[in-house]
Amino acid sequence: MILCAGESLIDMVPEGASYRPMPGGAVYNTAIALGRMGAPSGYLWPISRDGFGEMLLPPLTGAGVDISLCPRSDRLTTLAFVTLTGGEARYAFYDEGSAGRMLRPEDLPEIPETVTALFIGGISLVPDPCGAAIEALVARCRPRMPVMIDPNIRPFFIADEAAYRARLERLLGMADLVKLSGDDLEWLAPGASTDEAAAAILGKGPRVIFQTGGARGARAHWSGETLAASAVSVKVADTIGAGDTFNAGVLAALARQGALTRAGIGQLTAGTILDALTLGTRAAAITVSRPGADPPWAHELTALPA
Structure with missing residues (x-):
């Protein structure tokens, strides 16, 4: 089972002159996308008892x-x-x-043996105590399972940039798989080219960096030649949950091929990797x-033209 640990929230999406509440959150979306694709998945995050x-x-x-x-909370x-600006989503939290924000390291449950991989990311990495809790979870789990991180960096949400950069430095050093957008790479390595920024992060320990580029498709930086998958041409409604779904596609593809294990991730x-890129896009x-x-179900992926 792939365990997704990180934020769930309600997206208040514009609808005319009002807002429509929709369940969301980067890590929450990835957990649901994995489940819909048929990959065994679990979710760890406090869920409020409110409406x-x-x-x-x-x-x-x-x-x-x-x-x-998932613990329940008052x-x-x-x-x-x-x-939404031109279909691109921006957020105010x-x-x-x-x-979720008040999750503490000491609140973490024991992780059962049925969990074979860990996915983390999003705004849950930024504030404490929840950021410290996720970091503690990674340190506990990584000796026996691969870890994927998508920091999904939101600069306006970061109150203490130095502390957050230090946490990301530690987490990137413990991760096997990293997903980053072009904006993420620019924030992490201002002024560096994409290839230079990716090479620097690979030097910290990850096996693969998956770089998303919207309509430009996605690339994978690793020890071999850079790989690329073209985007599928569709009419865009909005980009909410796109990167989260991509993450699920990558994880589902690797799990399907038996590569999402501590041994498999090293081989x-x-x-x-190209199969993972393709399913993600x-x-x-x-x-x-x-x-x-609103991520796809497995039958919808089968029906999508190549």
């Missing part, structure tokens, strides 16, 4: 995601108000004292073709 928290549960259980590690659910081939194309974070 918004109750909205978060059905999409998880409906996708077959194991939520047995704190409020994080809200993210979305602004209401998160202070929320159910990745160009073909295995195909899955993301379906998500951007419809409003909100």
Whole structure:
């Protein structure tokens, strides 16, 4: 089972002159996308007992995601108000004292042997105590399972940039797989070319860096020649959840090929990585073709033209 540990929230999506609440959150979206693709997945994050928290549960259980590690909380659910500009999503977060943000390292449950890989990322890495909790979880799990991280960097959410950069430095050193957008690479290595920035991060220890580029498709930087997968041409509704779905496609493809193990991650081939890139881009194309974070089911990926 692939365990996704990180934020869930309610996206307040513009709808005319008002907003429509939609379950979301980077790591939450990835867990649901994995479940819909048929990959065994679990989710770890506190879920509020408020009305918004109750909205978060059905999409998880409906996708077959194991939520047995999710504690319930009387704190409020994080809200993210979305602004769409040309289909691109920008966010304003209401998160202070929320159910997820107050997760502490000592609150972490024992991770069962059925968990074989860990995915982390998003705004849950930024503030404490939840950022410290995720870092502690990675340190505990990485000796026996591969770890994938997508920091999904939101500069406006970062109150202490030095502390966050230091945490990312530690987490990137513990990760096997890293997903970064062009904006993420620019933030991590200002002024460096994409290849220079990727090479520097690979030098910290990860096996593969998956770089997404929207309509430009995706690339994989690793010890071999850089690999690329073209984007699937679709009419874009919005980009909410696109990167999260891409992550799920990558993980699902690697799991399907038996590569998502501590031994397998050290023996990745160009073909295995290219398959992961391809499934990630195909899955993301379906998500951007419809409003909100609505990742595809396995049958929809089969029906998508090559």
